[in-house]
Amino acid sequence: MTVKTLTINDQLISAREAETILQAAQEAGIQIPTLCYLAGVSEVGACRLCLVEISGSHKLQPACVTKVAEGMVIQTNSERLQNYRRMIIEMLFAEGNHVCSVCVSNGHCELQNLAVEMGMDHVRLEYQFPHRTVDVSHDRFGIDHNRCVLCTRCVRVCDELEGVHTWDVAGRGAKSHVITDLNQPWGTSSTCTACGKCVAACPTGALFDQGSTVGEMVHDRARIEFIVNARQKRQWQL
């Protein structure tokens, strides 16, 4: 096995021959933001957040799929890249309906974390406010398309790890959306094994476990009434 030496952000590092820039950077403790990348499944290079500058090439290359080469000089965090990344996050916020305050993933959402990391404090683009649906027909899980960023991590874990290919992407362009089977309610899917890998892979609150949503946070007032009655009136009316 050959070892390659390269420079990332003025830091000299070594990497194994078959490694990608992202892997090499992570091993050297250099963080490159990612969204569609998920260790263990194939890379698609779609979110463009991990784009880096490589000296001698006028094109930006995605770190998740670009292999290291001897003597590469890489910049991962130039001002230009920061601007592009902030714009990418702005684009996602403008595209879907991302309302953190009522989201099941508030506080542990990769999109939210990225926005904080990029210093995105407002969106200059036009909000699209798309009409998207929520599907809670599955016994254990739900999908809120409003929060989907089309990273296709669910599609890939379902196909590559679980092996049943329940998920895929339908439509194209801005009309793209993830589907189960023939675009039918998830609960009616005949291929889904309810393994939950897609939920675990989702970077946002789009895929969630049933019972975790804000809407399902129902206060059981009758319970209080029962206790009050029991204590004060000594009546146990169940």
Add this chain to the structure above:
Amino acid sequence: MVTPPPIRTANSTSLQHMSNDSRLKVLDATMKRHQYQQDALIEILHKAQELFGYLGNDLLLYIAYHLKLPPSHVYGVATFYHLFSLTPKGIHRCVVCIGTACYVKGAAALLSAVEQCAQIHPGETTADDQLSFSTARCLGACGIAPAVVFDGNVCGHQTPELVCDRLQTFLAQR
């Protein structure tokens, strides 16, 4: 909300209600000719649409079963390509080319002419199923721009009047 398709396991009996349909036999023959290769999916979808007019859920499931493909893959492919339709089309078709040459030569006026004449927008079908209206991105008939396709026949040098006259003959058949 999407209406759920009938829940069933994907098997060959899923199209039982039309298993006597001769069109299905042609489709079977096409799949056989392609040796049920998964990479021939687009060819087979073309054939299915040619035979049935559109790609209904039953049909997609049938193809998925025979090519041993996941249903979501077939649905994803069918909705990716512009020429595939998952809903029935009208008896007559009117396709206005909005390629650059036609655009420069007044395709926009033809579009609004159709919209006014038939009271539908691109991608729609009239309520009586007489006419489906759509647009195309260049038919390669730039030499005779602006071009419109009526029921598969390319007609060049079109004007709003010509288009309206033609549509009237379609719509008069209701």
Add this chain to the structure above:
Amino acid sequence: MDFPELLAIANQERQSQKAIRIRCCVAAGCLSSNSLVVKERLEIAVTEAGLVDCVKVSGVGCMRLCCQGPLVQVDDSTQSEGVGILYKAVTPDHAPAIVSTLQSLAAPESPYLQQADLRHPFFTQQQAIVLENSGIIDPERIESYIAAEGYHALHHVLREMSSNQVINEIMRSGLRGRGGAGYPTGLKWATVAKAMSPQGEALRTANHKFVVCNADEGDPGAFMDRSILESDPHRVLEGMAIAAYAIGASQGYIYIRAEYPLAIQRLQIAIHQAQKLGLLGSRVFDSPFDFRIDLRMGAGAYVCGEETALMASIEGKRGIPSPRPPYPAERGLWGFPTLINNVETFANVPPIIRKGADWYASIGTEKSKGTKVFALAGKIRNTGLIEVPMGTTIRQIVEEMGGGVSAGGVAKAVQTGGPSGGCIPASAFDTPVDYESLTQLGSIMGSGGMIVMDQSTRMVDVAHYFMEFCRDESCGKCIPCRVGTVQLYQLLSKIREGKATPADLDLLEELCDMVKYTSLCGLGQSAPNPVLSTLRYFRNEYEALMMNSNES
């Protein structure tokens, strides 16, 4: 099939020619103006006039002047003039008149018949290499192609040349990819020839490499490839076969858009005929070389012209691009090394082999060799197909050959390269057409669509039009293209409606830069080009539409 047999077919075909030949265009343009009926009526008229022995009516491919169709050309080998007569806008009722002019020696001008001026620069300044047979041979008869030295180059290659020699010949010719980017064809062939098939992978078939012809001509306003395929399909098959021999492939695919039914039909006929004669299939020309070609149809997705998306589509998947590298030359269809060239590129191959690399390299400019076929359309008098040497200026093409803007207008700009290209202003019309010059002007050579715009065309509208196109055709995989084209489209709408502020214009430029440099594939990377090039040359039109800040 051996060479004497091929020559025999050619001879027989030539001997069956008659003294007078009437050629009727049956390519898509003229066909939609009823040229098939014209052809039938001509045949009837010839029979009725008792001229069957000396007159032959044949259907041929494109005769260039598409706006004036149907076109009918009459060549009389008994007359010494050399140039025949080209009738334009022929109707079925004209047929008897055309035939009657053949009988009277004086050839009286019928008042109803309109002749095209074959001495017009539109015809005289053309140099036909790719289109040498177009409008001359019958595209549905392989004998017609063989009589025009068809499949001679393939035979020569199989018998006389090593695959390295073929690659070197293409390399020396200076041929560059005609799909738009202009990558040196010989270099691409050499790369695929050297690429190793992946070891240990389950082999689908015995094929280890593939040749793919990209006939997904999606640029609106471009119809060169359609015309080549409809007029001379065997030329493309021969070019592919030569490429397959050079790189060591035995399976080819032609990926063609479903919007071209006639081209598909003619290709099917051509493949069938070639297989029957043993010019395709196993043991071509009784050599050890096997080569099959299959057609794969598109289904209406512009992005499938991008090579990685095209391969996904051939594999029966959603036409979604993937990052390069790895390039198709190393890992293409099903992971095997794959050569992808455009229709026109393959169409250039047989003449290069037949006439030699030096001959080809003597045509064109220093860096762009040979000729280029352009589809001339828009607000111009002579719309149609032209083939000119590289280095011809835009002015020559538009003003001399095209005859200037129709209806007495003044040319404002020429749009080249489709949605990936840009608008070249009239002030730059003296630029020679080659890859580098057009790129410098902020446009690209593209596949060859050339759309002329006059003063009535508003450039913001043009940018808006192309952005709408890109928005609709974005595959949706990468964020900058999927969201960026929507946002750019909305900004352009705002500008067009006079509701934008200078801040919006700044945002437009920032977005253009971002989408251009961060998108995954060529579609997204070039989507901002029409905006950037109109901003560069016609910024005043944008600024004139700005909302007056005092008013708000």
